[in-house]
Amino acid sequence: xxxxxxxxxxxxxxxxxxxxxxxxxxxxxxxxxxxxxxxxxxxxxxxxxxxxxxxxxxxxxxxxxxxxxxxxxxxxxxxxxxxxxxxxxxxxxxxxxxxxxxxxxxxxxxxxxxxxxxxxxxxxxxxxxxxxxxxxxxxxxxxxxxxxxxxxxxxxxxxxxxxxxxxxxxxxxxxxxxxxxxxxxxxxxxxxxxxxxxxxxxxxxxxxxxxxxxxxxxxxxxxxxxxxxxxxxxxxxxxxxxxxxxxxxxxxxxxxxxxxxxxxxxxxxxxxxxxxxxxxxxxxxxxxx
Amino acid sequence: xxxxxxxxxxxxxxxxxxxxxxxxxxxxxxxxxxxxxxxxxxxxxxxxxxxxxxxxxxxxxxxxxxxxxxxxxxxxxxxx
Numbered sequence: 407x408x409x410x411x412x413x414x415x416x417x418x419x420x421x422x423x424x425x426x427x428x429x430x431x432x433x434x435x436x437x438x439x440x441x442x443x444x445x446x447x448x449x450x451x452x453x454x455x456x457x458x459x460x461x462x463x464x465x466x467x468x469x470x471x472x473x474x475x476x477x478x479x480x481x482x483x484x485x486x487x488x489x490x491x492x493x494x495x496x497x498x499x500x501x502x503x504x505x506x507x508x509x510x511x512x513x514x515x516x517x518x519x520x521x522x523x524x525x526x527x528x529x530x531x532x533x534x535x536x537x538x539x540x541x542x543x544x545x546x547x548x549x550x551x552x553x554x555x556x557x558x559x560x561x562x563x564x565x566x567x568x569x570x571x572x573x574x575x576x577x578x579x580x581x582x583x584x585x586x587x588x589x590x591x592x593x594x595x596x597x598x599x600x601x602x603x604x605x606x607x608x609x610x611x612x613x614x615x616x617x618x619x620x621x622x623x624x625x626x627x628x629x630x631x632x633x634x635x636x637x638x639x640x641x642x643x644x645x646x647x648x649x650x651x652x653x654x655x656x657x658x659x660x661x662x663x664x665x666x667x668x669x670x671x672x673x674x675x676x677x678x679x680x681x682x683x684x685x686x687x688x689x690x691x692x693x694x695x
Numbered sequence: 696x697x698x699x700x701x702x703x704x705x706x707x708x709x710x711x712x713x714x715x716x717x718x719x720x721x722x723x724x725x726x727x728x729x730x731x732x733x734x735x736x737x738x739x740x741x742x743x744x745x746x747x748x749x750x751x752x753x754x755x756x757x758x759x760x761x762x763x764x765x766x767x768x769x770x771x772x773x774x775x
Contacts, residue, residue, distance in 0.1 A: 417704075417752065417761045429757060434709035434734065439756025447753060591753045630712045 419446035422456070424476045431470060435629025437588030437614030438468055441535055442475070444591050445506070448598035449477075459502045462491040464511035467542045467616075468535040471506045485515030488523045491530050499673055502531070502602065509536040509550040509611075513569055517549070524578035524607045526672045531601050532609045534571065537616035545619030552655040556623050570652040571611045576665045581606035583648065583665035587613040589636035590661060597663065606671045613659065626656070699747015699764045703737060707759035710734035714751035714760050720744040723751065 423446065432438050449456070461479040463472035464487035472479035482490040487507045495503045505512070512520050512534050523530060539557060540546040546559040550571065554563030572583045582604045586594040594612060601608045615621055615632035626632060636659065643651075644662040651660040670678070681688045701722065708730060715723045715737050722745045726738040737760065739745070745762065752761030 417702075417758050419752075419758060419761075423758065429707055429709070429732075432756065435711040435713075436756060439758070440713070440754055443753055443755060443758065591750070595753070630716055633713060633716065 418450060419443055422446040422449055422476055424474055427474055430474055432467060433616075433618045435615060435617040436467070437537070437612070437629070438471065438535055440588045440591065441533065441594070441612050441614065442471055444595045445504075445533065445598055446475075448595045448602065451595065452599045452602050454502060454602055458500060459504065460491075460494055461504045461506050462487045462494065463505070464507040464516060465542070466508040466511045466540070467537070468506065468508035469511060469542075475506075485511055485517075486519065487511060488516055488519040488530065488532075492523060492528050495529055496673070499529075503529070504602075505530055505532045507532075507534065508541075509534055509538070509571070510540045510548045513571060513574070514540075514549045521574070521578040524575055524580045524609075527579055527581060527606045527669050527675075528672045529605055530607055531604075532607070533598070534609060534611050535614050536571065536611050537614045537620060538568075539616055539620045541616050541619050545616075545623060550653075552653055555620070555655050557620075558623075568653065570648065571609070572651055572664050573648040575607075575609045576648045579607065579669065580609050580665060581667055581669055582608035582663075583611075584609075584663040585611040585613070585651065585659075585661050587636040587640060587659065587661060588615065589633050589640065593642075593661075600663075604666075606669055613653075624655075697743050697745050697747075697765060699745045699749075699762050700742075701739060701745060701751060701760060701762040703739075704759045705730045705736040706732075707757050708734055708736035709757050709759075710736065711756060712737075713754040713756070717754050718751055719748065720746055 456477045459477045461475050463469040465484040472481045487505050491503045491505045538551050540548050547557045547564050549569045551564045552568045576583050584597045615629040617629040640659045640661050642662045643660050648664045722741045723737040724740045725735045730736050747762045747764035749762040
């Protein structure tokens with residue numbers, strides 16, 4: 407008996423990507439492609455309606471994601487992904503708004519926007535790909551560069567303390583904070599699915615190799631070696647206090663879901679306040695007719 | 696009899712080796728051949744061991760590979 411083999415003709419993630427733009431510009435071994443892959447698989451898994459989804463990116467290597475995803479996407483100015491996304495969410499609250507950007511864009515140039523969005527608890531889903539460096543501009547020291555990594559602007563090694571992104575975001579008021587690496591693909595996909603169902607400001611930090619600038623300049627081998635390092639030195643600790651999850655150069659990495667709590671989001675607080683004050687005169691804010 | 700198969704789109708590959716390293720049943724190896732951009736894409740060396748878990752597909756940063764599970768009837772005809 408000869409069985410007929412039904413070969414799936416396309417990669418399952420292709421419907422979510424603009425394949426006419428492939429191959430993408432990311433370097434061989436760059437982890438951003440893997441995170442996009444996980445994001446697309448999370449969209450398949452969560453059965454999210456692509457018509458109700460908008461992806462906003464800033465500038466940088468990760469900022470290119472918006473251009474490669476085949477959903478409504480928006481490539482904004484440097485550091486301003488969160489303000490654009492906030493406007494999008496307030497104008498059309500039924501949209502699921504995902505901010506997909508890098509550490510330099512979200513936490514350095516757009517740092518203030520991020521902490522205020524977290525404080526107000528605007529319903530944004532933020533995926534921050536952290537490669538420890540400003541990669542697109544040539545590998546300068548970023549606020550996430552660990553001591554004593556060498557970068558183009560720190561030839562003798564960086565001597566600034568690095569940001570602890572989950573700690574910062576939790577302190578500012580985020581409702582969901584998790585960290586994974588590009589090695590933890592299944593966990594990352596599950597985390598994105600969970601985040602898409604959550605209400606309020608959510609952040610997932612994804613550690614990613616930058617083989618061209620960070621790993622090469624620090625003689626840490628190629629992307630594959632970095633992935634093996636993630637595999638060996640990552641410890642999953644769900645609910646770990648975020649003050650203890652700071653990163654050191656080539657040290658242990660605490661991964662997991664650190665924060666999962668509920669707080670009224672911005673639109674909810676606004677509606678409640680205005681309804682209280684205006685009573686019958688309140689016609690509803692942020693509700694599309 | 697293979698439980699699953701992989702499909703490799705050679706021209707999209709940038710030869711990072713993630714699929715080869717993280718395949719749980721060691722189905723793949725980097726080939727010595729080049730694609731048109733000069734990278735060494737993976738090829739199937741242990742096709743019969745493939746479980747179709749699609750871990751290669753989820754790791755691939757270039758969307759160049761994916762796996763799928765065989766249905767009960769099609770395993771024997773398409774090993775490797």
